[in-house]
Amino acid sequence: xxxxxxxxxxxxxxxxxxxxxxxxxxxxxxxxxxxxxxxxxxxxxxxxxxxxxxxxxxxxxxxxxxxxxxxxxxxxxxxxxxxxxxxxxxxxxxxxxxxxxxxxxxxxxxxxxxxxxxxxxxxxxxxxxxxxxxxxxxxxxxxxxxxxxxxxxxxxxxxxxxxxxxxxxxxxxxxxxxxxxxxxxxxxxxxxxxxxxxxxxxxxxxxxxxxxxxxxxxxxxxxxx
Amino acid sequence: xxxxxxxxxxxxxxxxxxxxxxxxxxxxxxxxxxxxxxxxxxxxxxxxxxxxxxxxxxxxxxxxxxxxxxxxxxxxxxxxxxxxxxxxxxxxxxxxxxxxxxxxxxxxxxxxxxxxxxxxxxxxxxxxxxxxxxxxxxxxxxxxxxxxxxxxxxxxxxxxxxxxxxxxxxxxxxxxxxxxxxxxxxxxxxxxxxxxxxxxxxxxxxxxxxxxxxxxxxxxxxxxxxxxxxxxxxxxxxxxxxxxxxxxxxxxxxxxxxxxxxxxxxxxxxxxxxxxxxxxxxxxxxxxxxxxxxxxxxxxxxxxxxxxxxxxxxxxxxxxxxxxxxxxxxxxxxxxxxxxxxxxxxxxxxxxxxxxxxxxxxxxxxxxxxxxxxxxxxxxxxxxxxxxxxxxxxxxxxxxxxxxxxxxxxxxxx
Numbered sequence: 121x122x123x124x125x126x127x128x129x130x131x132x133x134x135x136x137x138x139x140x141x142x143x144x145x146x147x148x149x150x151x152x153x154x155x156x157x158x159x160x161x162x163x164x165x166x167x168x169x170x171x172x173x174x175x176x177x178x179x180x181x182x183x184x185x186x187x188x189x190x191x192x193x194x195x196x197x198x199x200x201x202x203x204x205x206x207x208x209x210x211x212x213x214x215x216x217x218x219x220x221x222x223x224x225x226x227x228x229x230x231x232x233x234x235x236x237x238x239x240x241x242x243x244x245x246x247x248x249x250x251x252x253x254x255x256x257x258x259x260x261x262x263x264x265x266x267x268x269x270x271x272x273x274x275x276x277x278x279x280x281x282x283x284x285x286x287x288x289x290x291x292x293x294x295x296x297x298x299x300x301x302x303x304x305x306x307x308x309x310x311x312x313x314x315x316x317x318x319x320x321x322x323x324x325x326x327x328x329x330x331x332x333x334x335x336x337x338x339x340x341x342x343x344x345x
Numbered sequence: 346x347x348x349x350x351x352x353x354x355x356x357x358x359x360x361x362x363x364x365x366x367x368x369x370x371x372x373x374x375x376x377x378x379x380x381x382x383x384x385x386x387x388x389x390x391x392x393x394x395x396x397x398x399x400x401x402x403x404x405x406x407x408x409x410x411x412x413x414x415x416x417x418x419x420x421x422x423x424x425x426x427x428x429x430x431x432x433x434x435x436x437x438x439x440x441x442x443x444x445x446x447x448x449x450x451x452x453x454x455x456x457x458x459x460x461x462x463x464x465x466x467x468x469x470x471x472x473x474x475x476x477x478x479x480x481x482x483x484x485x486x487x488x489x490x491x492x493x494x495x496x497x498x499x500x501x502x503x504x505x506x507x508x509x510x511x512x513x514x515x516x517x518x519x520x521x522x523x524x525x526x527x528x529x530x531x532x533x534x535x536x537x538x539x540x541x542x543x544x545x546x547x548x549x550x551x552x553x554x555x556x557x558x559x560x561x562x563x564x565x566x567x568x569x570x571x572x573x574x575x576x577x578x579x580x581x582x583x584x585x586x587x588x589x590x591x592x593x594x595x596x597x598x599x600x601x602x603x604x605x606x607x608x609x610x611x612x613x614x615x616x617x618x619x620x621x622x623x624x625x626x627x628x629x630x631x632x633x634x635x636x637x638x639x640x641x642x643x644x645x646x647x648x649x650x651x652x653x654x655x656x657x658x659x660x661x662x663x664x665x666x667x668x669x670x671x672x673x674x675x676x677x678x679x680x681x682x683x684x685x686x687x688x689x690x691x692x693x694x695x696x697x698x699x700x701x702x703x704x705x706x707x708x709x710x711x712x713x714x715x716x717x718x719x720x721x722x723x724x725x726x727x728x729x730x731x732x733x734x735x736x737x738x739x740x741x742x743x744x745x746x747x748x749x750x751x752x753x754x755x756x757x758x759x
Contacts, residue, residue, distance in 0.1 A: 174668055193755055194673050201671020211662040214350075216357035221349065228346050229671030275670070 122283055122315035123148040123171060127179035129341075130170055140166045141177065142341035148331075150282075153309060153316040155326045158335035164319045167335065168285055171317070172200050184282050201229035205276025205314075207305075209288035212272035213260035219246060219271045220256050223278050230279030238278075245274040249304070266297045273308060284309060286318040290325065302328050347676075351683040354663075358656060365645075365652045366688055366695070372645035373696030373735060374703075376638040377723060380731055381700065383631055385719045387624065390416065393537040394587075394616050396468040398596050401425070401433065401603055402585035404610035408626065411619040414445055414585040417455045417538045421447065424582035429608050434586070438599055441466045441589040446550050446580060449509045449521075454495050456509050456543045458550035458580070464490075466589055469537045479503050480530030483546050486578070489526035494540035494712060496531045503528055509543070509553060521553040536718040551578040588613075642735065646742040649688055653681055653746035657753075664750065674754035678747045685743030686736070693732055697723060 123146075130141040140163045148154050158164055169175045173188045173196030181188045184203055188196055213222045223242045246256055249270040260268055269289060276284060286305070290298040306328055309316045318329070326332045355362045394415045402410040403423035412418040434442035443466060446458030457463075464482045468474050480503050483490055491501055501507065505528045511519035526545060534540055555578075590596055596615065603613035657664065664677060704721045711719050 172669065194675075197668075197671050197673040200669070206669050208666075211666060214663055214666060216353045217350070221346070221353075225346055225350065225667075226670040 121147050121182070122150045122152065122184060123317070124182040125179070128170065128177045128181050129179055130166060130175060130177040139341040141170060141339055143338050144340065146338045148315060148317060150315055151313060152331055153306070153329045154318070155329035155332045156317060156319045156335055157321055157323060157326070157332070159321070162335050163339050163341060164335055165287065167339070168287055168319060172204050172206070172285065173197070201226070202231070202279055203281050203283060205279070205281035205284045207269065207272045207276055207284070207286040207289045209291040212268055213275070215261035216259050218257045218259060219251060219263070222260060222271060223275045226275045227278045242274070242278065245277055246271070249274050265292045266301070269293065269301055270304070273305065277308065277312065280312070281314065283315045283317070286316070288320050289318070290320065290322060347680070348683065351680055351687060355684055355687060361652050361656070362688065365649045366691055368645040368648045369688055369692030370695035370699060372642040373692050374699045376642045376735070377696060377728055377731060378700050378703070379634045379638040381723050381728065382719060383634070384725070384727055389536065389718055390620060390623070392470045395470060396472045396589060397587045397616055398590045398593065399588040399600055399603070399613045400585060400616055401588060401611055401613045404612045407612065407614040407619040408623050410585065410612055410614055411616060411623065413447065415538070415616065417447070417542065421584045424584055425586070425611065426582050426609060427580050429606070429611070430583055430586050433603060436599070438590055438592065438595050439588055440591045443467055443587040444547060444583045445585045445587070446547055447584045449511055449550065449553070451507060451509050451543050452499060454541050454543055456545060458545055458547045460547060463544065467587070469535050469539065475535065475539065476533040478531045478533040480528070483529055483544065483549070486546065486549050486552050487524060487526045488529040488546070488549070490530035490532060490544040491528055492532055492540040492542045493534035495543055501528055503531065524553045541712065547580050547583065548578040551580050642738070646738055649685055649739065650742040650745055653685060653743060654749065657681070657746055657750050664754070668754055674751045677754050678751040681747035681750050682740065682743050685739050689736055689739035693735060
């Protein structure tokens with residue numbers, strides 16, 4: 121299993137008696153492409169934070185065979201850097217760093233910066249994602265949203281993750297770019313044999329996935345809200 | 346990559362960072378400037394006189410006597426009779442005596458009437474005797490020996506002729522025009538008030554004041570320069586004198602003897618003791634200045650801290666992104682600390698450059714106005730210690746935003 125959740129609960133420290141997540145049981149198989157949807161405030165982002173180890177939950181949360189609930193903060197950070205790739209809707213990149221530096225930074229956290237071939241790998245990834253070499257050194261905020269999304273995919277791939285999490289990655293894109301992005305994403309996921317968990321409220325994306333899940337079905341706390 | 350991230354992050358916030366940097370630079374300029382000038386002033390004063398056992402003048406405060414006789418600051422309250430000087434100077438306990446006569450000037454620089462022993466016995470710094478860069482000591486009545494700074498600033502050379510003025514105004518209308526002096530010697534720089542002094546013989550002082558009464562030249566005076574030929578001029582009084590004793594052990598006994606001298610009210614001081622008194626008087630001012638400069642620096646540090654704290658809010662999404670790609674909380678802690686360090690580092694560099702520039706520009710002014718020779722080289726163990734403290738303080742004040750960032754990251758709030 122890529123993800124296994126048992127009795128996971130989480131409340132924000134400011135509202136300790138109001139859980140945002142309350143998931144009795146849920147799992148995602150390895151290599152599965154899962155589309156997770158739900159209304160705003162149902163806990164989608166909180167679930168992604170829990171799955172990436174950014175927040176510590178109660179219960180049992182296992183990702184790629186590792187129990188996140190038993191790890192320390194540092195262990196979870198290292199695990200996330202090495203095994204999970206992320207693509208977001210916006211703010212995917214550090215705006216003042218170039219495409220190369222954004223990817224190299226992520227490579228550093230996954231200890232890939234010690235590799236002699238990292239620069240070559242970054243350039244190869246950017247070239248494969250159709251980013252022109254002239255734009256590799258440009259600060260991210262000088263690039264279009266579409267270019268930033270593709271660089272974010274390159275960054276997510278630099279540490280060769282087994283799990284890719286995408287949080288509303290197409291919300292800022294028009295129809296043409298959205299379709300192009302989804303095709304690219306699915307090709308990459310297939311090529312690298314990764315598990316994909318994509319969160320979105322855009323149901324039209326669901327036809328790219330072999331599993332579609334409503335968060336309200338699995339999250340009892342979200343159901344109440 | 347870590348350092349590049351911090352540098353680019355700061356560059357991304359140029360406006361607020363620049364203001365913090367300027368505040369930091371100015372505060373470091375003030376802090377190090379006050380400390381450097383304080384240290385240099387002390388060193389300057391301490392170096393001005395050495396090897397002099399006692400300074401004797403008319404009865405006044407010991408600091409006042411020290412200031413006017415050695416540092417040419419302030420004015421004497423009264424003179425000493427020449428026969429009193431001769432009597433004390435001829436004591437068997439006295440090795441040498443240097444008479445000092447003040448009261449005239451040349452273009453704002455003080456004229457010191459003295460004897461040739463001044464060039465033999467007066468020492469400064471680590472008991473260094475005066476040296477001639479050019480020429481020799483005065484021999485004739487109207488010979489003058491220039492301090493290094495006087496020669497340099499007024500562009501005087503050997504053989505030049507100059508006129509002394511009565512009193513201390515930089516533009517005096519009471520000139521001793523009829524009795525000009527010839528430059529016969531130029532002293533090597535000493536970094537003391539000697540550099541700003543013109544040295545003439547006591548007889549020369551007497552000669553130029555011949556036919557003068559109460560600071561005004563008598564209208565029907567008839568003495569010409571030729572009238573002084575073969576005449577031995579002796580002053581009636583002098584301003585003060587310095588003594589070197591044969592035995593240091595006798596210093597206090599001689600001091601007591603002079604202070605109890607029946608002939609006229611005299612005061613003998615030990616230069617080191619008077620200097621300590623001066624530092625005691627200056628102590629409160631010194632501490633106040635240091636306190637103000639420390640407070641200015643702390644204000645700048647708090648400014649940097651506030652700027653970094655505000656930046657954590659502005660950079661919430663950036664910090665979240667760093668966390669998502671695997672940055673541990675300690676990475677964020679050290680990133681904020683590194684940003685504070687870089688601002689402080691640049692602040693120190695700019696502050697030091699500003700200080701060196703200001704010292705360079707104000708050098709002549711400080712020498713001319715206060716007789717202070719401030720060294721432009723500010724790299725002393727003291728300044729190194731202060732810079733270390735600056736970095737330590739910056740680390741401490743940056744700890745708050747760094748810790749906030751660390752804590753938020755640890756709790757998954759970013």
